[in-house]
Amino acid sequence: MKVKAPLVERIKGHIRGNPISFHVPGHKGGGHFLDTGAMGWDRLLQYDLTELPGLDNLHCPQGAIEKAQRLAATAYGVEGTYFLVNGSTAGIIASLLAATRPGDTVLVDRDCHLSVYNGLMLGRLKPLYIQRPVDQATGIPLSINPREVERTLGRDKGVKAVMITNPTYYGVCSDIKTIANTAHRNGALLIVDEAHGAHLKFADVLPDSAVDLGADMVIQSAHKTLPAMTQGSWLHINGGRANRRRLERMLGILQTTSPSYPIMASLDNARYIMENTGARRLEEVLGFARDARLEINALDNGLFCPDSEYFRARGSFHFDDTKMLINCAQAGLTGSRLDQLLRERCGVYGELYDTVNWLGVVTVASRRQDLERLVEGCAGINPDPAGDRATLPAFCQGPVPDAGMEPWEVLNRSCVSVELARVQGRIAGTGVVPYPPGIPLVCPGERFNSEIIAQIREYISHGITVKGVKDGRVEVVE
Template sequence: MLDKTADFWERQRKAPLYETLERHARRRPHPFHVPGHKMGSSFDRAGKERFESVFPLDMTEISGMDDLHQPEGVIAEAQALAAEAFGAEETRFLIGGSTVGNIALIMAVCRPGDKIIVQRNCHKSVFNGIMIARATPVYVVPAVDLGTGVAAGLRREDVERTLQAHPDAKAVFLTNPTYYGMGIDLVKMAATVHRFGIPLLVDEAHGAHYGFHPSLPHSAMQCGADAAVQSTHKMASALTMSSMLHIQGNLIDRGRLARALAMIQSSSPSYLLLASLDLARRHLVMEAAGEWNRLIPVLDELRKRIGGLDWVRLASLSSNSVYTTLDPFKLMLNLYTRSLTGFTLQKLLEENGVFPELADLGHVLLAASAGTSQEDVDALWRLLQELAPEPAAETVRIFQAGVLASSFLREQVMPMHEAADAGRETVPLEAAAGRIAAEMVIPYPPGIPLLVPGERIDREVLELLKELRASQARFHGVKNARLETIEVHA
């Protein structure tokens, strides 16, 4: 989707931070500074061969390397190039994943007691940010996609009604796209939110590649959001933990945001991760489109083949969809069989060398990217083709539409931060009905809390948690990882 001048392309060919690190390494300097491995001279013998090519780039804030927390040199230049590429007024590199970006945004817009309108199926980092800021969340429950049974994005009319009921809210925070690649019309949503004079904040963790190819949806910045946090390592090519925060407009106090980032990001950020952000931006602008042009027909053929199987279907846009965009690189397998759950299918795939992104009771999510090969796709198809579970009618699907969304309709009895700090006791999960949660219960992935501190545990969510536990789902946020017990307000 980029249509830029010759000067733009000339600037974007540069990777100033990475190039500075390379020049310094070629000098073969004598490092009397941290880190202690001294550009690889001292390291575990067995691991040294694997890591030795990157040791010289693992720098610290020596002369010429700039400082992430006060950027004035090559980091500032790299961030400016990223802002230009992503269509932002300002971009901040994040070392700590999108988590630190989400938390910092909430700290920037909310003071204790302030209201913030939040999509209830946000990532756990959003809830943690609300707890740290001691803000008051006003939840909007997402629409459920009837074709897959998963919670998708927010309806604009639901957000507008919530804004009318809470005119003192300081911001709207939503997720777009979802983990499954589903998205809403952000242009209309931004216009709605801005009529109330507050910023639209977007967790765009899974959309770092958006806006860089005609087959992809527009990015949050292109749609008018005030801030977007992207996990550049998820669907683009940065190293894991490397993310970006993009900002535009005057509705966010950027000084307060900078102070929040300084508090929650390491004072010793990894230059390897920072350099990977510099290179990932250049790759998105200069090279990724060619790789996607190769991949898209391969995935289209895979979709046709999967369409011939009677026990599984792929998520797809239709006139009945509650979402308006779908990431072509996210392949969500929806199971229509009694013989397999998403978890058992995941296990079968992994036993044969194919590792999905995530599974739940009725789905397996596969995340392709510019790095996905024909060999990868062929291996997946061979396994799916060999499986022949008995198909089931749509009316008896394992994971019925509506279960996930209704699981978000909890009674918030007390503020999250108060419930997390209050007295607590441990009870068997089966005995928790009616009690007030004191811990966050987060099936992971995708990292979306089913319970947050202060919510009343009802029978419906209890049954869902028991079913997830029986399927050996992993949980974050809980003291007992197998969810045999749960902590509740005493």
């Protein structure tokens, strides 16, 4: 009989044997947890095992984990897949460290996640940033212009890697195939942070996944868009350019030596489900999303739900229609106010909001009634033309602040906490990052200027969490 999910089967087989645990973890299969009955801890925690005979070892896989990883690689059509138990964060940092040596230059999408910036620091890398045009109506950053990549790589010879986010948190996709060709022609690897795109491979109508477009390493948060547990992610490697041994070394350094079996089993599960029913379910939920969009756009209360057609008409390469993006600027609401109203009135919880947008993620696990509830919530929104309308675009896209020093140099300098009002001209000791979307306004080593200070204040005034700001103070280099 063909094994559906080898790691899941192995763990189930182990549990069936009623084993007596003299090994870690200390809960011994679910004992001594608060409210075990009500929370169902005991069922889940039976799976929370360790490297027992037959259960393989993530750091030198030769059995069930190796098989599960190989099946994932086959499902994605790649040469190798590595399970990540610490989210895409560890995979992104490992890929950067594998592709470079200290002092190397990397071309970085400025819309990158914090983990990329942390990778730059740990790898002592020099970033060159590439910025995206912004859609004025929604404030959403659009696709990367491949010609911009070409120009930068042509001008700055010796760039070792190009790091791109695709899709973005908002669902915007770039022309990865052209960017991959450009990177390779210029001797650079292409690493794609596809944290939000693990599902793309499974639906023909969605933008293609970077695994099919020539990227050398692709990192996906399976937990974001597939039925996998939080932290469950994977890294795919393709082609002969990336140094696989160095990548394995970096993953070995960055990942825990006690990887969670429930997380790894959930990755095995996600691959199996997507391979077998993913395409059909995605088609179905995309239909629910399309209907909901039409209904929201017909409400006449200022809420606007753009789709791939909208973004393509604005020059973007593509957009992932599983993202239910609702722009609320014309309704006179901020994204945080819309989020609050949807939560309070109909129990709908979104994935992210910014000054003028709200975003929900639709996956194979979404149901028609979930989207109907969202439409119902939106129908109850009254426009408020005099309301709390943000003056900012959704994502501040000013010029990159001047660099006072390289990001990694900051790690070795002492920093002090200074009031935001007094930091103009000072060098940032940590990144200042509105969360979501997790894209820095200032990176470590860059100088604060008056525009950036005003933008930070604006985000805070609209209830957006800004990491790196505490009690109105930020860290600067002494």
